Amino acid sequence: MKLKVDYNNMMKSSIGSKGIDDGFFADSAKAIDDAREKVNSSRGKGWQEWCESPYISKSELDDILSYGEQVRSKADSYVVLGIGGSALGAIAVNNALLHLRHNELPSDKRKAPKIYVEDNVDPERMNALFDVIDMKTAYFNVITKSGETSETLSQFLIIYDALKKAVGAKEAKEHIAVTTTIGKGTLYDVAVKEGFKIFGVGKGVGGRFSVLSPVGLVPFAVLGIDVKGLLKGAASASDSALEKDVKKNPALLSAALLVESMKMGCNINVMMPYADSLRYMSDFYCQLWAESLGKAVDNDGKTVNVGQTPAKSLGVTDQHSQVQLYTEGPFDKVVTFLAVEKYRNKCVISDLKEIDACDFLKGNTMNTLISAEFEATRYALMKANRLNFTVVLEEVNAETVGELLGYFMYQTAFAGAMLNIDTFNQPGVEEGKKATFAMLGRKGYEAKLAEVKAAPHTDKYVCGK
Amino acid sequence: MKLKVDYNNMMKSSIGSKGIDDGFFADSAKAIDDAREKVNSSRGKGWQEWCESPYISKSELDDILSYGEQVRSKADSYVVLGIGGSALGAIAVNNALLHLRHNELPSDKRKAPKIYVEDNVDPERMNALFDVIDMKTAYFNVITKSGETSETLSQFLIIYDALKKAVGAKEAKEHIAVTTTIGKGTLYDVAVKEGFKIFGVGKGVGGRFSVLSPVGLVPFAVLGIDVKGLLKGAASASDSALEKDVKKNPALLSAALLVESMKMGCNINVMMPYADSLRYMSDFYCQLWAESLGKAVDNDGKTVNVGQTPAKSLGVTDQHSQVQLYTEGPFDKVVTFLAVEKYRNKCVISDLKEIDACDFLKGNTMNTLISAEFEATRYALMKANRLNFTVVLEEVNAETVGELLGYFMYQTAFAGAMLNIDTFNQPGVEEGKKATFAMLGRKGYEAKLAEVKAAPHTDKYVCGK
Numbered sequence: 001m002k003l004k005v006d007y008n009n010m011m012k013s014s015i016g017s018k019g020i021d022d023g024f025f026a027d028s029a030k031a032i033d034d035a036r037e038k039v040n041s042s043r044g045k046g047w048q049e050w051c052e053s054p055y056i057s058k059s060e061l062d063d064i065l066s067y068g069e070q071v072r073s074k075a076d077s078y079v080v081l082g083i084g085g086s087a088l089g090a091i092a093v094n095n096a097l098l099h100l101r102h103n104e105l106p107s108d109k110r111k112a113p114k115i116y117v118e119d120n121v122d123p124e125r126m127n128a129l130f131d132v133i134d135m136k137t138a139y140f141n142v143i144t145k146s147g148e149t150s151e152t153l154s155q156f157l158i159i160y161d162a163l164k165k166a167v168g169a170k171e172a173k174e175h176i177a178v179t180t181t182i183g184k185g186t187l188y189d190v191a192v193k194e195g196f197k198i199f200g201v202g203k204g205v206g207g208r209f210s211v212l213s214p215v216g217l218v219p220f221a222v223l224g225i226d227v228k229g230l231l232k233g234a235a236s237a238s239d240s241a242l243e244k245d246v247k248k249n250p251a252l253l254s255a256a257l258l259v260e261s262m263k264m265g266c267n268i269n270v271m272m273p274y275a276d277s278l279r280y281m282s283d284f285y286c287q288l289w290a291e292s293l294g295k296a297v298d299n300d301g302k303t304v305n306v307g308q309t310p311a312k313s314l315g316v317t318d319q320h321s322q323v324q325l326y327t328e329g330p331f332d333k334v335v336t337f338l339a340v341e342k343y344r345n346k347c348v349i350s351d352l353k354e355i356d357a358c359d360f361l362k363g364n365t366m367n368t369l370i371s372a373e374f375e376a377t378r379y380a381l382m383k384a385n386r387l388n389f390t391v392v393l394e395e396v397n398a399e400t401v402g403e404l405l406g407y408f409m410y411q412t413a414f415a416g417a418m419l420n421i422d423t424f425n426q427p428g429v430e431e432g433k434k435a436t437f438a439m440l441g442r443k444g445y446e447a448k449l450a451e452v453k454a455a456p457h458t459d460k461y462v463c464g465k
Numbered sequence: 466m467k468l469k470v471d472y473n474n475m476m477k478s479s480i481g482s483k484g485i486d487d488g489f490f491a492d493s494a495k496a497i498d499d500a501r502e503k504v505n506s507s508r509g510k511g512w513q514e515w516c517e518s519p520y521i522s523k524s525e526l527d528d529i530l531s532y533g534e535q536v537r538s539k540a541d542s543y544v545v546l547g548i549g550g551s552a553l554g555a556i557a558v559n560n561a562l563l564h565l566r567h568n569e570l571p572s573d574k575r576k577a578p579k580i581y582v583e584d585n586v587d588p589e590r591m592n593a594l595f596d597v598i599d600m601k602t603a604y605f606n607v608i609t610k611s612g613e614t615s616e617t618l619s620q621f622l623i624i625y626d627a628l629k630k631a632v633g634a635k636e637a638k639e640h641i642a643v644t645t646t647i648g649k650g651t652l653y654d655v656a657v658k659e660g661f662k663i664f665g666v667g668k669g670v671g672g673r674f675s676v677l678s679p680v681g682l683v684p685f686a687v688l689g690i691d692v693k694g695l696l697k698g699a700a701s702a703s704d705s706a707l708e709k710d711v712k713k714n715p716a717l718l719s720a721a722l723l724v725e726s727m728k729m730g731c732n733i734n735v736m737m738p739y740a741d742s743l744r745y746m747s748d749f750y751c752q753l754w755a756e757s758l759g760k761a762v763d764n765d766g767k768t769v770n771v772g773q774t775p776a777k778s779l780g781v782t783d784q785h786s787q788v789q790l791y792t793e794g795p796f797d798k799v800v801t802f803l804a805v806e807k808y809r810n811k812c813v814i815s816d817l818k819e820i821d822a823c824d825f826l827k828g829n830t831m832n833t834l835i836s837a838e839f840e841a842t843r844y845a846l847m848k849a850n851r852l853n854f855t856v857v858l859e860e861v862n863a864e865t866v867g868e869l870l871g872y873f874m875y876q877t878a879f880a881g882a883m884l885n886i887d888t889f890n891q892p893g894v895e896e897g898k899k900a901t902f903a904m905l906g907r908k909g910y911e912a913k914l915a916e917v918k919a920a921p922h923t924d925k926y927v928c929g930k
Contacts, residue, residue: 001929002929003929004927004928004929005928005929006926006927006928007926007927007928008921008926013923013926014921083781083782083785084782084784084785084786085785087782088786099593099596100589100590100593101594101596101597103569104568104569104579105596105597109596119782119785120741120779120781120835121781121831121834121835121838122739122741122742122808122835123808123810123811123812123830123831123832123835124565124740124741124742124808124809124810125565126812126831127812128564128566129566131564131570131574132566132569132570150826151781151785151834153822153826154814154823154826154829154831154834157814157815157817157823157826157827158812158813158814158815158831160815161817162815186822186823189822190820190822193819208786240929247928248929249928250928250929253928267732267733267795267797268732268733268774274587275587275589276585276587276589276590277587277589283786286786286787287786287787290786290787290790290794291786291787291789291790293790293794294789294793294794295789295793295794296793296794305793305794305795305796306794306795307790307794307795309733309774309790309797309798310776311776311777312776312777314585316585316586317548317549317552317584319549319894320548320550320584320616320752320894321549321748321751321752322751322752322755323894324755324756324759324760324893324894325755325756325758325772325774326759326893327893327894327896327897328759328760328770328772328892328893329755329758329759329760329761329771329772329774330732330770330771330772331770332732332774333774343587343588343589344589345588345589345592346588347588347592347623348623349619349622349623350622350623350626351622352622352625352626354658354659355622355625355655357618357651357654357655358618358622358651359908360902360907360908361615361618361619361622361905364619364905365588366586366587366588366591366619366623367588369586369615369616369901369905370585370586370587370588372901372904372905373586373616373897373901375900375904375917376898376899376900376901376903376904376917377897379897379900379917379920380896380897380900382920383896383920384893384896426789427789427793428789428790428791428792428793428849429784429785429788429792431844431845431848431849432784432788432841432842432844432845434841435840435842435844435845436834436837436838436841437825439837439841440825440829440834440837441825442825443824443825452840452841452844455844455847455848456473456478457473457479458473458478461471461472461473461475461476461478462469462470462471462472462473463469463470463471463472463712463713463714463715463718464466464468464469464470464705464715464857
């Protein structure tokens with residue numbers, strides 16, 4: 001295990017009465033053990049098929065890697081069409097492991113196609129994409145587990161049509177691969193009929209737990225990201241999550257601390273990485289934490305309306321935006337810092353003789369500065385008696401990123417078990433989907449359309465009309 | 466006034482007992498009037514100098530516009546060095562009004578330099594910038610109101626050194642402009658000594674209220690953004706904020722509704738635009754709302770630890786990430802939707818005969834789809850009795866964006882007045898700044914360093930060590 005969790009500032013010893021008592025671990029031993037047992041005994045079963053992702057078969061991995069190499073050699077642009085769990089893992093890992101300005105690098109320095117993850121249906125954004133890619137050298141991955149996601153199917157229809165016009169019907173098929181559930185759904189049927197390359201998503205791998213399945217691995221392979229390193233790190237997180245002693249099991253430990261913070265009135269969890277390379281890890285984490293734990297009923301059918309709202313923040317940037325609120329506002333949040341011990345390169349703050357000022361900065365490095373600001377912010381929160389803990393990565397690389405992803409997924413699964421809810425469903429999004437179908441005039445949704453149209457609305461409550 | 470606020474779903478008539486009673490406006494009439502009076506009577510005074518931004522003098526504006534034109538004709542890259550209020554306005558407006566893939570467009574289609582707003586001190590990010598810009602054609606704007614911001618001064622030292630090496634000491638001066646308080650601070654002194662072009666920030670214009678001051682206007686002018694349109698829209702918001710009838714004053718109205726939501730237990734305010742062009746408006750809004758309202762004490766010195774935590778979300782993207790929590794989780798949030806009536810272009814979902822599926826999508830447009838999904842999500846939240854209201858822009862353009870910025874600033878000022886706090890200070894960030902100085906060994910901070918080093922910490926609370 002490379003990842004470290006420093007939870008000093010969650011405890012009374014650091015932040016006084018607003019903190020957690022050391023006795024918590026003894027008092028909660030059974031609840032914590034039960035959660036660990038429940039999650040670990042279900043590995044590979046039902047909706048925990050994601051636990052097996054790090055152990056993908058050699059043949060399946062080889063197929064993904066060779067496909068990636070082949071596309072990488074031909075593609076100038078690589079476009080992922082997907083949304084939610086089909087997009088957030090790729091966005092987070094690409095940003096962490098590729099050059100921070102990847103798409104702007106000249107192709108000889110880039111060594112991989114430009115990457116676009118299209119996770120919205122904004123017409124202005126879709127047209128903007130067409131302005132910067134050349135269909136002749138653009139390759140696409142259409143990702144939807146169900147094979148029915150309206151947003152992704154719409155993008156697919158537009159792209160496939162444009163491809164045919166640009167390179168012809170036969171060649172167009174070569175530019176598209178799909179990642180979906182084998183044998184099921186609209187996208188699968190279309191892919192078989194059209195002869196697209198197909199990658200499968202396991203039946204029990206939910207979208208937000210799919211980053212280490214082909215959903216994420218195919219794009220990573222195309223971009224030349226160290227897939228084996230990612231899986232090795234994830235396997236290490238998987239091993240750590242088996243550890244019986246909560247003090248040695250980071251995912252179980254932070255799950256217990258976060259669930260306790262919820263009971264203490266913290267309904268907000270701020271994710272604050274101190275590295276631009278990790279900024280989209282927050283988006284990945286936010287989906288995982290929000291969609292998994294935000295539930296109306298528990299496993300006994302009791303109405304609980306539980307959930308902790310994740311908030312994205314970035315160090316040091318948001319010290320100048322959010323930290324005022326964190327230190328002085330309500331005692332309603334717990335901050336998770338992501339710290340990096342060693343940045344991948346160095347930047348010296350020039351010691352310009354002619355500038356007769358900034359002596360404490362001159363000759364220092366940005367590395368020292370960002371680390372000092374992280375320590376200072378953590379100290380300021382501690383001094384203001386605010387709950388916070390730090391996940392420490394020794395460096396951002398494939399292995400540590402893989403371990404971080406695994407850690408997040410196990411932490412979420414453990415927390416869901418502690419809350420006695422279904423971590424893996426999302427019934428709350430159905431109403432919106434149905435209403436969308438209704439408004440688009442889909443057959444079978446006439447009653448829903450009538451219902452939506454009958455919603456109360458008065459111009460009396462519209463200002464500016 | 467072009468902007469509309471639809472607050473049906475804040476009221477009992479739409480969401481039942483979780484909503485606000487129509488009697489609220491009569492009951493709160495005095496508090497609302499007092500807040501309006503307090504803010505409007507202070508326009509242009511003290512920390513409300515920002516209220517005058519839309520009425521910048523012709524000479525000052527001409528200077529900014531001609532400087533912008535001149536840099537635009539020479540620069541291939543334009544880099545803003547700034548953080549917090551010196552960066553977020555530029556990021557939000559650039560993304561709203563430039564092409565969504567601006568930096569990736571070929572220069573003939575771009576018609577303006579590539580834009581980089583560097584608001585962090587991550588060494589990896591700084592080095593990544595050097596990999597994609599050519600110092601010979603890169604121009605810089607160093608922005609810090611106080612002239613003392615460590616992050617920005619560090620960036621300046623690095624950039625100025627690199628510029629001198631690339632183009633020589635004399636030419637380097639031509640590549641740098643600074644925006645700071647005239648006559649005060651380290652950056653001002655350096656700029657005078659080195660002979661940089663200087664733009665001034667008004668004494669009473671705080672960072673998070675400075676987007677329509679030279680802090681934002683200079684970058685906008687360089688990028689060829691319609692500055693006069695922005696100011697016209699902001700002036701319209703300024704006029705609307707004078708309106709005595711709260712039902713006709715959108716900023717006052719939404720401030721009253723949001724403050725009421727806080728009293729009803731909503732300590733979270735989700736900002737959810739349904740347009741990629743507005744996604745960074747959320748970051749601008751989040752600083753404004755968090756830093757202005759997150760305060761420990763009120764104007765009478767009473768400890769209140771007040772504040773509503775802003776959370777960024779994007780439609781439709783986050784329907785697949787956060788909406789599960791919004792509809793089923795705790796009744797602890799109010800959602801502000803930003804809706805667009807007319808997108809700037811159209812994208813037809815191709816009606817491919819050979820795809821025997823997706824009939825309800827084929828032939829439709831993404832415009833219809835994203836609007837239907839917005840309506841459906843708003844409906845689903847309403848049906849789940851969740852507080853939400855919608856700010857409607859007829860289109861995203863300079864005028865509507867300027868009005869939106871003005872609306873956000875007045876809404877914040879009115880809310881601060883209703884909460885009886887100092888909307889314009891940020892005492893909570895001082896501790897972190899001092900601790901940073903201490904850790905960097907700055908003279909005069911020896912005692913603070915000792916204090917920081919004496920902070921309680923035990924390896925017992927570090928997992929993985």
